Amino acid sequence: MIDAWYPVGLISGLTREGRETLLMEQPITVRAGKTGKPEVVTADGRSLPIVERFGHVWTSLGTPEKDLFTIPEADHPERVLVDVGVVRVKCSPLRAVENFLDIAHFPFVHTDILGAEPHTEVEKYDVKIREEEDEVWATKVKFFQPQAAKSAEEGITTEYMYRVPSPTSSVLYKTCPPRPGEWDVICLFVQPLTETLCDVWPWMALFDEDTSMTDLIHFQQLIFLQDRSILENQIPARLPLDPGMETPTRADLTSIAYRRWLKQHGYTYGAELVAQ
Amino acid sequence: MPDLMPPRRERLEILGEVNSPSFVPWIKRHSGRLGLEASAFSVAPGRIGVTVAGQPDLIDALEVGCLLGPIDVWVSAIDRAPVADLI
Amino acid sequence: MRLNASSPWIPLALSGDIPNGTVIPATLCSKPIAIWRSQSGQVNANGNRCPHRGMRLSHGFVRGETLSCIYHGWRFGQDGACQHIPAHPDVVPPASINCGPLQVAEQDGVIWVAEDQVESQPPRLDGLKPLRSLVFCAEPEAILTASGGTEVDLGVEATLAGTRICLLLQGQAPAETLCLVLVDQATSPKACAEISRALEGIRRRAEGETEKRGAA
Numbered sequence: 001m002i003d004a005w006y007p008v009g010l011i012s013g014l015t016r017e018g019r020e021t022l023l024m025e026q027p028i029t030v031r032a033g034k035t036g037k038p039e040v041v042t043a044d045g046r047s048l049p050i051v052e053r054f055g056h057v058w059t060s061l062g063t064p065e066k067d068l069f070t071i072p073e074a075d076h077p078e079r080v081l082v083d084v085g086v087v088r089v090k091c092s093p094l095r096a097v098e099n100f101l102d103i104a105h106f107p108f109v110h111t112d113i114l115g116a117e118p119h120t121e122v123e124k125y126d127v128k129i130r131e132e133e134d135e136v137w138a139t140k141v142k143f144f145q146p147q148a149a150k151s152a153e154e155g156i157t158t159e160y161m162y163r164v165p166s167p168t169s170s171v172l173y174k175t176c177p178p179r180p181g182e183w184d185v186i187c188l189f190v191q192p193l194t195e196t197l198c199d200v201w202p203w204m205a206l207f208d209e210d211t212s213m214t215d216l217i218h219f220q221q222l223i224f225l226q227d228r229s230i231l232e233n234q235i236p237a238r239l240p241l242d243p244g245m246e247t248p249t250r251a252d253l254t255s256i257a258y259r260r261w262l263k264q265h266g267y268t269y270g271a272e273l274v275a276q
Numbered sequence: 277m278p279d280l281m282p283p284r285r286e287r288l289e290i291l292g293e294v295n296s297p298s299f300v301p302w303i304k305r306h307s308g309r310l311g312l313e314a315s316a317f318s319v320a321p322g323r324i325g326v327t328v329a330g331q332p333d334l335i336d337a338l339e340v341g342c343l344l345g346p347i348d349v350w351v352s353a354i355d356r357a358p359v360a361d362l363i
Numbered sequence: 364m365r366l367n368a369s370s371p372w373i374p375l376a377l378s379g380d381i382p383n384g385t386v387i388p389a390t391l392c393s394k395p396i397a398i399w400r401s402q403s404g405q406v407n408a409n410g411n412r413c414p415h416r417g418m419r420l421s422h423g424f425v426r427g428e429t430l431s432c433i434y435h436g437w438r439f440g441q442d443g444a445c446q447h448i449p450a451h452p453d454v455v456p457p458a459s460i461n462c463g464p465l466q467v468a469e470q471d472g473v474i475w476v477a478e479d480q481v482e483s484q485p486p487r488l489d490g491l492k493p494l495r496s497l498v499f500c501a502e503p504e505a506i507l508t509a510s511g512g513t514e515v516d517l518g519v520e521a522t523l524a525g526t527r528i529c530l531l532l533q534g535q536a537p538a539e540t541l542c543l544v545l546v547d548q549a550t551s552p553k554a555c556a557e558i559s560r561a562l563e564g565i566r567r568r569a570e571g572e573t574e575k576r577g578a579a
Contacts, residue, residue, distance in 0.1 A: 243341050244306065
């Protein structure tokens with residue numbers, strides 16, 4: 001997992017003095033270099049590799065085998081790109097991703113926003129680990145929602161796709177009411193500070209001409225703060241790779257596929273190997 | 277209280293690197309947790325077979341749990357087939 | 364210091380701490396639990412971890428005679444058994460899916476919880492009535508010293524503002540002790556207020572002592 005790319009800051013938030021932060025317990029400084037380009041430096045002066053993408057600065061403590069993933073849909077010129085801003089959460093970075101992949105909690109955690117009783121049933125959907133891209137994908141996910149997006153006027157059945165292209169990043173594609181046939185793109189990029197502390201960087205690429213940037217940001221922040229109160233109160237803190245003390249059901253298939261993929265790769269930073 | 281869906285009896289074949297001694301006890305525990313009857317275990321290289329009976333959604337849940345299983349197994353696939361009840 | 368030498372019943376809340384339809388967290392001998400009161404007034408206790416995916420049940424909500432987990436709405440009855448899984452509404456959850464029910468008794472204005480099956484009733488608190496509950500950032504020994512009282516089976520007996528009081532003490536975490544304050548049945552409201560004020564003095568002394576010992 002040390003060779004993966006991780007988000008460590010907003011491109012728009014870079015300063016010359018820089019921001020001190022942690023990546024997998026290593027202190028790093030993220031700053032704008034003399035030419036304005038981002039620099040990430042460890043405490044002992046080592047310069048780390050950089051990618052600028054999706055409004056964020058990405059880096060790695062190791063040697064990434066491939067380039068950071070892409071999201072072609074996000075390149076559409078009419079998309080509104082939204083840097084939501086960082087939220088610190090006292091939880092495993094892997095728990096943050098697992099929660100993002102979950103829809104069964106919508107009626108209870110995001111009541112009357114992303115879901116509501118009695119529309120709680122989670123119908124069968126498809127999940128697979130795509131061998132070639134080496135990514136987890138969930139498709140044909142559907143859920144009835146009273147107010148699916150800031151731009152939605154009434155309840156609709158929203159369709160979703162979920163994608164995990166790297167251990168602590170996830171991309172959600174959801175049906176876009178003003179543009180039938182297109183997907184709104186909502187991302188969670190998670191910076192692991194330690195195994196039980198992370199900085200979450202949400203990011204979006206939407207078709208929405210009507211809602212102000214402030215409202216779009218507030219909406220996503222509200223959703224995420226509701227999730228935070230869940231994330232900070234789950235036992236055990238690390239993500240179990242053995243579900244022996246849990247009761248996953250078919251509705252949890254995306255979470256289980258994510259855990260399988262982590263297990264397959266030996267991505268265990270923030271994971272619990274034995275059921276506690 | 278909803279009507280109980282008609283119980284099903286199915287044979288699950290769990291394929292992969294599954295021959296750790298921890299796995300059969302794990303499956304027994306997990307199916308007990310789900311209120312399922314688990315019987316007729318068979319163990320061969322690369323496969324564990326088990327017959328389970330109970331509510332269909334809970335058999336689905338057992339499959340989901342077994343896809344992960346204990347840390348020392350790797351399940352590549354789970355095949356399922358209905359088992360006719362002997363009358 | 365013996366806190367609960369003979370009885371399997373552990374005092375963990377005052378009746379007034381848990382109104383109808385609410386749930387609170389507590390610690391039963393280092394084990395996190397949830398104590399809740401149904402809409403009809405029945406007190407229940409169980410482990411504080413949803414069997415689904417490990418969410419703390421003390422963050423959940425009470426509806427009627429059931430407790431629901433806030434994460435995915437899994438619903439548990441007073442026997443601890445799961446009654447409903449909202450994502451799969453047609454499933455009849457088996458009793459094996461449960462949140463670890465514990466025995467509870469409500470007596471003399473105090474809520475008692477036992478870890479194992481108990482035949483007996485909780486100890487009687489004759490002549491005493493509950494005043495309030497407090498959490499001290501202190502060890503039980505420091506509370507004993509600060510109160511100037513004597514150690515008894517479940518905590519400390521002392522005299523405060525001229526009145527007999529009893530502090531039921533339960534460690535919740537290192538340097539964190541739950542204190543259920545009971546006073547003589549005949550204590551007047553005025554005296555109760557004086558006792559409450561005097562308790563703050565005990566708290567300051569006990570917490571100060573614990574801090575000193577911690578720093579040493």
